[in-house]
Amino acid sequence: MSISFSSQIVIEYQHFDQLFAALSELGYKIAAPTVREGAIVYDEVTSVHELPCGWTDVQNAGGYELQKRADNALFGYNVGPHSWKKFLHPPSLKLWEAQKNEQGFEICPEVNEVPRYAFIGVRSCELHAIKIQDRVFMEGPYVDSTYEKRRKESFIVAVNCGQAGETCFCSSMNTGPQVSEGFDLALSEVMEEEKHYFVVSVGSIEGQALLEKIVHREARAEEIQLAMDTVDEAREQMGRSVDTFNIQSLLIDNHDHARWEEVAERCLSCGNCTMVCPTCFCTAVEDVTDLTGEKAQRVRRWDSCFTMDFSYLHGGSVRSSVKSRYRQWLTHKFSTWIDQFGSSGCVGCGRCITWCPVGIDVTEEITHICDKDKNDGIT
Amino acid sequence: MRSDPMCPNIYTVEKMAYDTHDTFTLELVAQQENQIVSFMPGQFNMMYLFGVGEVPISISGDCERRDALTHTIRAVGTVTNEMSKLQVGQHLGIRGPYGSYWPIHDATGKDILLIAGGIGLAPLRPVIYHIIANRSSYNNVTVLYGARSCKDLLYQQQWEEWQQSLNFKVTVDSGSNGDWNGHVGVVTNLITRKDFAPHNVMVMVCGPEIMMHFSIRELLRREVKMDDIYVSMERNMQCAVGYCGHCQYGAKFVCKDGPVFCYADIQDSFRKREL
Structure with missing residues (x-):
């Protein structure tokens, strides 16, 4: 059978491990969801057995818990604390090393070995997050070579969400739950009675070629329908929503809203929301020297706009209050990001809500700050 | 010039003179020939001192002069204080020039x-x-x-x-x-x-x-x-190419949209507290 981009293919559950074998054979390092220390994280795996088979997550504002499912679903959960940015935009990256010499010093650029990653189980919101970071790192006046190399080498196996979490709001951000583009292969996991299979769409020539190496067959109309039904279920379960109408100007106009002060009283300024966010890209550029003073190196590591150092200028911080730092984060994400990169910086994955230690809910804050009918909050 | 925007080129101090008690001007020459890149008035370079760190400094020399790169620096922080001790013949890392520039062309006839x-x-x-x-x-x-x-x-x-x-x-x-x-x-x-x-x-x-x-x-x-x-405008700048996010000023990145701005484009942000 020949596979075309419009074909819908079925891979049976018992053949799914062939996907891992085929990717390994092509030299890919496989990164996939796996259970570590009570959470589903993304890490390098070698076989299908490392996936969170039969696990699900229960999420709410400031809460995350794994639970056993009644079935052996491989993708029966939502997003955890990790996102794929840890592979594409590494948390810490050495940029170069400098060595003292007789005349002064010389600089040796770091030749970072670029792993070829295959990402398995990329959700629709996460595909949108990757596209957003593409604009930051590859579509501006300067191209970030590390990101670009990693990105161009990656193979993406997306998965449609069959359920939505309590903190999910991708429907509001138009980023899911249905996978639309930017993948090599896209899966829907279907379980009916005794059957367990994946309905697969093809998104690239590479995806098409890979499928040829895996036992598959053409999907039947009712199987395609069942796959679509699972996404509809996720859409109906969406735990949160947010009204994005006019949000770009409303956030700017409500710069002095009393709610900023109120949320600042709860916010710990810990930066968790920026660490778990799949689009937050800010970094610190650090120069460090070894103890002998002979060698120095420059390292780029993830930074957060919630730290005091972030806006340091002339002996002080431009944003010294928690209020101004929370406002910077939220306004950047939902408003000025649009000016800068042509889209919202939020994909509605809900991680910032789940992983906030005090359960601050960005959708709730936006509702208060952008409420056009209520002027009582304007100071 | 190296293609990696984060990698400095090495320059040698050719002249070092104090303008005031805390401000000095450095004239630098490229260690490798043909490295002095043309710049426009108002643009800045990232200046790296080995083992200390890197700071953004505006270019204070003549654009037409290609034999040396001139920077005037006030010793106010860790890096600039160390730079104030530089002597002729010592080395610095330079990357740039970055940013927007003064409207010298739009100003003709005015x-x-x-x-x-x-x-x-x-x-x-x-x-x-x-x-x-x-x-x-x-x-x-x-x-x-x-x-x-x-x-x-x-x-x-x-x-x-x-x-x-x-x-x-x-x-x-x-x-x-x-x-x-x-x-x-x-x-x-x-x-x-x-x-x-x-x-x-x-x-x-x-x-x-x-x-x-x-x-x-x-x-x-x-x-x-x-x-x-x-x-x-001035804000914390670490990468100078729009990746690090530190210099955000409302919707602008001071490093790549600035540092020179038309006031009409930033009037809503200007002097807004803790923006």
Whole structure:
């Protein structure tokens, strides 16, 4: 059978491990969801057995818990604390090393070995997050070579969400739950009675070629329908929503809203929301020297706009209050990001809500700050 | 030039001279030939001192000069304090030039008003060089320069030459101990009606935000259009190419959208507290 981009293919559950074998054979390092220390994280795996088979997550504002499912679903959960940015935009990256010499010093650029990653189980919101970071790192006046190399080498196996979490709001951000583009292969996991299979769409020539190496067959109309039904279920379960109408100007106009002060009283300024966010890209550029003073190196590591150092200028911080730092984060994400990169910086994955230690809910804050009918909050 | 924007090129200090008690000017030559990249007035470089760190510094030299790169630096932090100890022959890392520049082309045929406060004269000096070299392209040219005291005045040996081509006025905030016979008071006091036509002038302002704020207020009062006022902004800059996020100023990145902004484009953000 020949596979075309419009074909819908079925891979049976018992053949799914062939996907891992085929990717390994092509030299890919496989990164996939796996259970570590009570959470589903993304890490390098070698076989299908490392996936969170039969696990699900229960999420709410400031809460995350794994639970056993009644079935052996491989993708029966939502997003955890990790996102794929840890592979594409590494948390810490050495940029170069400098060595003292007789005349002064010389600089040796770091030749970072670029792993070829295959990402398995990329959700629709996460595909949108990757596209957003593409604009930051590859579509501006300067191209970030590390990101670009990693990105161009990656193979993406997306998965449609069959359920939505309590903190999910991708429907509001138009980023899911249905996978639309930017993948090599896209899966829907279907379980009916005794059957367990994946309905697969093809998104690239590479995806098409890979499928040829895996036992598959053409999907039947009712199987395609069942796959679509699972996404509809996720859409109906969406735990949160947010009204994005006019949000770009409303956030700017409500710069002095009393709610900023109120949320600042709860916010710990810990930066968790920026660490778990799949689009937050800010970094610190650090120069460090070894103890002998002979060698120095420059390292780029993830930074957060919630730290005091972030806006340091002339002996002080431009944003010294928690209020101004929370406002910077939220306004950047939902408003000025649009000016800068042509889209919202939020994909509605809900991680910032789940992983906030005090359960601050960005959708709730936006509702208060952008409420056009209520002027009582304007100071 | 290396393609990686984060990797500095090595330069050698050719001249090092103190302009004031805390400010010095470095002239640098590239260790490898053909590395001096052309720049525009108002652009900046990231300057790296081995084992200490990196800071953004505006270029204060002449764009037409290709034999050396000139930076005027005030020793105020860890890196700039260490740089103040540099000697001829020592090495620095340079990457750049980065950022937007003063509107020297849009200003042709118009009156020019440059307003500088303190070290803010350094990023405007390339404009002065350009105007003097192309004097016939511009109408009345006025430079208003304010500093804290006469001990803080930059480039005094060049004033006489400048005064032959343009109207150069200086003021100091305090000049009480008899060593200063010139203007005393804030730089905005030097803005006068006869120096420029409000509807045919290009204004470039560089200095502390509070000084730029009062200068702009005075200019607007005199009916200069917001579109004709340019300012140079400063924020924390670490990468200089728009990745690190530190220099965000409302929707702008100071490193790549600035540091020179048309006031009309940032008026909503300007002086907004903790933006």
